Amino acid sequence: MDRARRQLTRTTIFLILALLVVIMLFPFVFMALVSFRSYQQYLSGSGFSLDSWKVLFDVLPVIQELLNSTIVTLGAVAIILAVSATGGFAFAKLGYPGSAVVLLLLLSGMMVPVQSIVIPEYVNISQLGLINQFQGAIIVYAALGAPFATYLMTTYFRGVSTDLIEASLIDGASYWQVFTRIMLPLATPALVTVAVLQFIQIWDDFLIGFLFLQTPEVRTITVGLATLQSSRMVNIPALMAGSLVSALPAIVVYLIFQRHLVRGLTMGMGK
Amino acid sequence: MSASKRPERRGQLARARRRAGIVFSLPVIFLVAGFLAIPILQTFYYSFTRWNGMTSTWVGTDNYRQLFADSTFWQVVSNNAILLASIPLAILIPLIVAFLLNEHVAGWRFFRSVYFLPTAISWVVIGMVAIRFFASEGLLNSTLQTVGLGGIHTDLLSKESTAIIAVIITFIWSVFGTNTIIFITGMATLDREVYEAARVDGAGAWSTLFYITIPMLMRFIQFAFILTVITAFTALFSLIYIMTQGGPGFATTTLEFFVYNKGFKTGVFGLAAAIGVVLFAVVFVVWIAQFRIFRDRAD
Numbered sequence: 001m002d003r004a005r006r007q008l009t010r011t012t013i014f015l016i017l018a019l020l021v022v023i024m025l026f027p028f029v030f031m032a033l034v035s036f037r038s039y040q041q042y043l044s045g046s047g048f049s050l051d052s053w054k055v056l057f058d059v060l061p062v063i064q065e066l067l068n069s070t071i072v073t074l075g076a077v078a079i080i081l082a083v084s085a086t087g088g089f090a091f092a093k094l095g096y097p098g099s100a101v102v103l104l105l106l107l108s109g110m111m112v113p114v115q116s117i118v119i120p121e122y123v124n125i126s127q128l129g130l131i132n133q134f135q136g137a138i139i140v141y142a143a144l145g146a147p148f149a150t151y152l153m154t155t156y157f158r159g160v161s162t163d164l165i166e167a168s169l170i171d172g173a174s175y176w177q178v179f180t181r182i183m184l185p186l187a188t189p190a191l192v193t194v195a196v197l198q199f200i201q202i203w204d205d206f207l208i209g210f211l212f213l214q215t216p217e218v219r220t221i222t223v224g225l226a227t228l229q230s231s232r233m234v235n236i237p238a239l240m241a242g243s244l245v246s247a248l249p250a251i252v253v254y255l256i257f258q259r260h261l262v263r264g265l266t267m268g269m270g271k
Numbered sequence: 272m273s274a275s276k277r278p279e280r281r282g283q284l285a286r287a288r289r290r291a292g293i294v295f296s297l298p299v300i301f302l303v304a305g306f307l308a309i310p311i312l313q314t315f316y317y318s319f320t321r322w323n324g325m326t327s328t329w330v331g332t333d334n335y336r337q338l339f340a341d342s343t344f345w346q347v348v349s350n351n352a353i354l355l356a357s358i359p360l361a362i363l364i365p366l367i368v369a370f371l372l373n374e375h376v377a378g379w380r381f382f383r384s385v386y387f388l389p390t391a392i393s394w395v396v397i398g399m400v401a402i403r404f405f406a407s408e409g410l411l412n413s414t415l416q417t418v419g420l421g422g423i424h425t426d427l428l429s430k431e432s433t434a435i436i437a438v439i440i441t442f443i444w445s446v447f448g449t450n451t452i453i454f455i456t457g458m459a460t461l462d463r464e465v466y467e468a469a470r471v472d473g474a475g476a477w478s479t480l481f482y483i484t485i486p487m488l489m490r491f492i493q494f495a496f497i498l499t500v501i502t503a504f505t506a507l508f509s510l511i512y513i514m515t516q517g518g519p520g521f522a523t524t525t526l527e528f529f530v531y532n533k534g535f536k537t538g539v540f541g542l543a544a545a546i547g548v549v550l551f552a553v554v555f556v557v558w559i560a561q562f563r564i565f566r567d568r569a570d
Contacts, residue, residue, distance in 0.1 A: 009476075014376045020368065021385045024448070027400040028388075030410070079302070087299035094292030106299060109307045111558045113505035115527040116547035119534045120313035121306065123324050143306030150299055169284075175291035204393030206509035211535070226395045229513055236403060243396045254391035258384060265449065266456050 035241035042237045052237035059238065060228060062245055065221040069249075071134055072209070072220055073202045076141035080149045080198050081191055083142070088153025089183050093165060094175070103154065109147035114207060122211055130212075137212040141202050149194045152267055156190035157183065189260075196257040197264045203250045221246040311551065318544040327541065334545035344546075346521050347529045350435060351553070354503045354525065357439045361446050361499050362492060368447075369454035370480050383455065386448035394445075394506070398513030401441040402428065431522040434515050438523050441510065446502060450495045457491030458484065497561040504554060526550040 034042060038051035056062065091103045121140060122131075130136030160183065168178050184191075209220040219227070225242045233239060254261065318334055320327035338344050368386070372379050389397065404410050407426045415423050427437040461484070469479050485492070508527050511517055517524035517532060524532060527550055534543030 010374065010376050013371045013374050014378070017368070017371060017376065017379070017382045021382055023444070024385050024388065026404075026410075027392075027397065030400055030403070031396075083299035083302055086295040090292045090295035094288055094295060096289040096292040099292060099296065102296065102300060105308075106303050109303050111551075111555055112307055112311050113527060113547075113550050113554050115505065115508065115530040116314055116551040116554075117307065117310035118530070119324075119540050119543055119547065120310040120317065123540075124306075124310065124313075126324075139302075139306055143302050146299055146303050147307070175287070175295070179295070200391055204391075204395075206393065206395050206512070207531075222393050222395050225399070226509070226513060229395075229399060230516075239399060243399045247392050247396045250391045250393070251388070254388065258387070261387070261390060262452055262456070265452060 031240045031244045055238040056241040065224040069220040075138040079142035080145045084149035084153045087150045091154045092157035145198045193260040193264045196260045314547045322541040361443045365450035394509035405437045453495045457488045
């Protein structure tokens, strides 16, 4: 009797969780199904075709924008990895007078909302002549991502044995050699976590791309998609095709590196 | 090496280490100072000026006075308050689901991955689908009709009183997975023996959840709460831009959207900077609250 009741409970739980899967997957299924309908088929609710994909590629320079997104995202991620790895090593293992205060100030950068800095940032970047240049957006993304990345890297390097560093130094290695030959290989899991978190964040961002990369030649895919929407385009299937294209790279990264994302989250909790 | 030389050598080593520390930390310091620290200081400074991006004139606290006298500003603040009020739901639903997931029924790993999937999706894409979902002829209404509730015809996005509800539902949907993962992680750290003891004592599922799991997860709940508040206040710009453009009227304009509205749409940069300062102050208070909570817990 008790066993039957327990079975019933577990079945109920399974059904609730499965229902939630339907709710969470709805947008993805919706995007995929609708994008393979022409506008007429969408309105009538039957039939499939590639028409809307053709429309999408006609109205949006999809390949160019995907390429732009890739350049901006990879550029910013590379800078974030470089500065957070060197910085994390320094703050965790090479403390100097005042380094704790410097670290605290750097980490407090996590508290700064983008919107609170975006106007002077825009003015500064335009004075540097970097509006509508990839470099401008890349440096802004890198600065926004650096504090959290430095936090993760510092936390990670604190867990690495100091004896290892000292032994190599005694053997005559320079700090740079210690960093590249010992610290970096050891930190690979943390570097992957940082890269994945930042990749998804920057790929998916709208605001910085929207303000700093305005001309069609440098526009990112996320911004391109948003401009389609605000141009009052009524072809919903084409919009859904665009949504799917813009989301796909980040989804692929998510599916491959899911565990790293979870780790980033839990490391953020200080665990 | 003679004994007399040793302290000197140690001093040299320490100096080399300090020098390396400074050199290695300089890149991140320059990056963050130049593109984060200076801009936030500029925001503070320019919030006391009339500024068009080129020239600025010092006007003292005029921008703040103008802001606090503006009824739109208070509507915007109340929108933030409404977002804040919705956060218990964004915590409670994931908490219950994490509790259910923790029963490890068939397929629970798959469920967990699916719930976390929105983490990878941009707010723009989420917004694009959400508009179609909430539209008058959208899926919400056709679903209501299918289940025999056709009498309830909704058009949340087009009405001032309800547009923010659509934004909030979308927001809760988006953060659901992240918070569920946080709670699942927390539950994995709990001692299973406590559960066994509770079961032996005849505690039901609900009393286990409310009297054992939730109190023991307090640290994780606080973390999720802070993260969700910060997301709600500083990361929803794109969602709002796509779903409602802050409207109808100012019904879905939050502080962060108001900065954009006053700055880039209206061009009053000084006033926009003042709003940016208010937003920063709000977020700052939330963070400080977190540090205090964590410190108290640590004691």
